[in-house]
Amino acid sequence: MILDALQQAPVVPVVDETDVDALVDLAKAAHRGGIRLFEVTQRRTGAAAALREAIQRLAPLETLHVGAGSVPDVDAAADLIRDGARFLVTPFLDPAIADLCHREGVVYVPGVMTPTEARDAYRGGAVVVKLFPASSVGPAHLKNLLAPMPYLRVMPTGGIRATLDDLEAWAAAGAAAIGLGSSLVPSGDLQAGALTDFESRCRDAIQIFRDARRTDVVTMEHA
DSSP states (O other), X not given: OHHHHHHHSOEEEEEOOOOHHHHHHHHHHHHHTTOOEEEEEOOSTTHXXXXXXXXXXXXXXXXXXXXXXXXXXXXXXXXXXXXXXXXEEOSSOOHHHHHHHHHHTOEEEOEEOSHHHHHHHHHTTOXXXXXXXXXXXXXXXXXXXXXXXXXOOEEEBSSOOOSHHHHXXXXXXXXXXXXXXXXXXXXSSOOHHHHHHHHHHHHHHHHHHHHHSOTTSOOGGGO
């Protein structure tokens, strides 16, 4: 179900926010803009508690899958799964988290950079891997990574701008989906205008990426 949602809406907002009201407002705006996967990072104190309450309040949005990013270890992963996170994302490959997610039926998206890491993640059951930090290597790295491993589904994340040029470049390089942080997600005082703009930017990013995505990319439908 989550992979189908990512195929439909291949843009994932990466949100670094611990205020529950702000999280819920952002998630609802993103959902109105067509987003189906919404990632909340676990970088700051209070992030797990905020995510837990946000998940409860967003439960009526059945087509929105809320997950956790920057998960530090398997103990935190177990707590997040217990709290209702639908998918987990890490900046590295953690076999213990992969095993836990497999047992619990939760999608795990590990961070990779090298061909060896990508291969190990795939062999460990990852149906999507996160190229991170993507801006450090650029779309050419992804294209070269996929050349010998075209079966990978890769979601570049980290430092990518929510612009036409960046989105088209990563899609053309073979990305199956893309994670966007501060270039897409507003911060600070979330007035109605900021949320409306966020909704529109989500919708535009999805359309740009889907239009530019290569037809030979292994899609989520074939997971």
